[in-house]
Amino acid sequence: MRTVGVEEELLLVDPETGEPQARATAVLARAAQEGAGQDVFEKELHDEQVEFATHPQSKMADLGAEIIRCRKDAARHAEGLGGAVVALATSPLPVKPTITMNSRYLWMAREFGLATQVRLVCGCHVHVSVESEDEGVAVLDRIRPWLSVLTALSANSPFWQGLDTQYASYRSQVWDLWPMAGPAEIFGSAERYHQCVADLMATEVVLDKGMVYFDARLSQRYPTVEIRVADVCLHPDTAVLVAAIARGLVDTAAREWQAGREPFGHTAGLLRLATWRAARSGLSENLLDPPTMRPRPAVDVIRALLDHIGDALDDNGDLDRAHEAVAALMRRGNGARVQREVMERTGSLREVVVACVRHTQA
Template sequence: MRTVGVEEELLLVDPESGEPQARAAAVLARAAREGAGQDVFEKELHDEQMEFATHPQSAMTDLGAEIVRCRRDAARHAEGLGGAVVALATSPLPVSPTITMNSRYRWMAREFGLPTQVQLVCGCHVHVSVESDEEGVAVLDRMRPWLSILRALSANSPFWQGRDSLYASYRSQVWDMWPMAGPTDVFGSAERYHRCVENLIATGVVRDEGMIYFDARLSQRYPTVEIRVADVCLHPDTAVLVAALARGLVETAAREWRAGVEPLGHSAGLLRLATWRAARSGMSENLVDPSTMRPRPAAEVIHALLDHVGEALADHGDADLAHAAVAELMGRGNGARVQREVMERTGSLREVVTACVRHTQA
């Protein structure tokens, strides 16, 4: 059974005002002093955020338990310094982020200017194990059209600098300011994938392989495919759903490759429009159907994904979990809907943040 790991980025905020706090270094130091977090928590681009990574898991129940534990540990370390953590993909309140000053981030700030300064955004990255680079690239080629649906399910960033962006996932719009981000064309082989990466680095625009910000890529550190389209999810159970569907997509694509099924030939340009639509609309209105590249009601597209990966979900024991989680998500709404409902009820972005602090550990 393929293992799955999740990386989540969290915002550090003041529990009273809801404003982001530049406290990552202090929180990580506190975790280290307590003898916890050395292999779990890491700093990120800005000092107002931190990241954790789960261990590889085979069972989704174990993955969900670890996500909840890591979120609670992060919250405990932040609370010890008078702060809080929240699983929001952007800050609803205005913020001037503080760049973490190591050599890598200084280089990025110098080369990319303002886009580096504003990238206080939090994502959820899912790692799914693969047997080889060749299998991994075959998977990348075949699951490309379906990734936009994961963005819609996870969308959790409607507010930006104190305003409603009119997007469900404005994080993705900020993230796409990077010139190396977004969907890819079909590679066809591991050799062509690696040649593409080498050519990107050779331009001098990209410093190293770690800055290849494709929507999905081969991990440079682990024998995995890394899927990077999702916002950090407000609720832990949504993160587990995204992970289960990601594993289903990887397994389904690998089976298609072994059966000689060719990838759909949609261009990267078409896929960019599909991911934009998912960011704009989330789970409401239409999404772009992965097979036809035509608009279709979001609920139908989401259930088409469940059908597409249905055999793999069943074989992993994830089918009941995935169907129940989708039903729950459609009823409750993704993070973007929850945030807007709090804003409509209270008229306060501060209340949006404080409510979401509670949801983060629910």
Template sequence: MRTVGVEEELLLVDPETGEARARSGAVLARVAQDDVDQDVFEKELHEQMLEFATHPQSDMGDLGAEIVRCRKEAARHAGKIGCAVAALATSPLPVSPAVGIHRRYQWMEEQYGIATQEQLVLGCHVHVCVESDEEGVAVVDRVRPWLAVLSALSANSPFWQGKDTSYSSYRSRVWQRWPSAGPTEIFGSAQRYHQRVADMLATGTILDEAMAYFDARLSRNYPTVEIRVADVCLHAETAVLVATLARGLVETAAREWRAGREPADHSVSLLRLAAWRAARSGLTEVLLHPAVMRPAPAETVVRALLEHVGEALADSGDLDRAQESCDRLLRRGNGARVQRELLKRTGSLRDVVVECVRHTQT
């Protein structure tokens, strides 16, 4: 059974006004005082962000329980300094992002300017273990067409600087401002993958290997494929669904590789269009069907993903739970839909944030 770990980035907000607060250093100081979660929480690019990482889990129920626990612990630590945490992929209210003082972050701000200053976006990264770099690159090559579907399921960033963007995942559009971000061509081997990263480093455009911001990549620190397309999900259940489907995609891709099946030869241009469509539509309109790269209803495409990974999910015992979770998500809508419905009901972005603070721990 492949193990899975999840990294989530949470937004620090004022519990009364809903405004983002640059207090990650103070929260981490409280964590250090407790001396229990120091290996779980860490800083991110902006001071309004707090990241946590779960331990590798083979059982999705255990993974879900740990995500909920980490979210509640983040809320507890933040609460001690008068903050709250919200699983929102962008701040609905206007914000002036504060770049952290770490040397790496200062280099990024100097090199990339406003693109760094505006990167107050919060994602969910899923790590799925692989046996080798060769298997990992074979997986990266074969999951490419399906990643936009994960983006649509997780979409949770409709608002930017106090305005509706008309996107379901505006986070993903902001993320594309990094020079190395986005879908990749087919690598074909681990040697070609590593050579491509080395060539990128040699340009001086990125600081290190960790800045190869591919949609799916080999982890620098763990024996995993890291899938990086998802918004941080409003509900923990959705994060577990994304992780479940990610593991299903990795296992399915590895089986295809071992069986000698070639990856779908979709161009990067088409993959970028699929990613844009998912960001724009979420689950409300059409997506590009990964098999043919033509428009199809979002629900049809989600069902196609479930069918594609169905055998792997059945073998891991996750199929029924994944189907039920997909059904609930399609009925309720993703985080973007929930946020828009909250705004329609309350008429206040402040109330949207306050309500999403509650959703974050459920």
């Protein structure tokens, strides 16, 4: 069974006002003083956010328990400084982000200007183990059309700088300000993948390989495929669902490769439209059907996704959990729907943040 790990970025906020706080450095120092967090928590581009990474897990129940524990630990460290953490992919309230002081991030700020200053967004990255780079690249080629569905499921960023964006996932739109972000064309082999990365590096537009922000890529640090299209999920159980589906996609793609089945030949341009549609609509309207790239109701596309990976989900013991989690998500709504419902009820973006602080550990 393939192992799965999750990286989540969380916002640091004032628990009273809901406004982001630039306290990541202090939060990480507090974690270090307690003798915990050195291998879990990390700085991110902005001092208003903190990232954690789980250990590789085989069982989704164990992964879910670790996500909850890491969120609670982050919350405890923030509370010790008078703050709070919240799993929101963008800040509903206006903010002027603070660049974290290290050489890499300062280079990015100089090179990319305003795009770096405004890009306070929080994502969820899923790592799924692969047996080799050849298998990993074959997986990347075959999961491409399905990744936009993960964006729709996880969508958790409807508000930006005090405004309703009319998107379910505005994070994905802000993320695309990076020139090296988005879907990739089919690679065909590990050699061609590395040549593509080398060509990008040769442009000197990117500083290092870590800045090659494909929607899914080979990890630089682990023997994994890293899937990077999801908003940080408001609820921990949604993050586990995204992870289970990601593993199912990797398993299914690897089997297709072993059976000699070719990937869908959709262009990166079509995939970019699918991502835009998922970001705009979330779960409330049509998505683009991954095999055909034609509009189809979101519920039907999600059902098709579960059918596509059904054998892998079953083999991993995730089939019932995934169907139950999808049913619960469709009833409750993703983070974008929850945020808008709080806003409609209270008329206050502050209340949106306060409510989501509670949801983050629920």
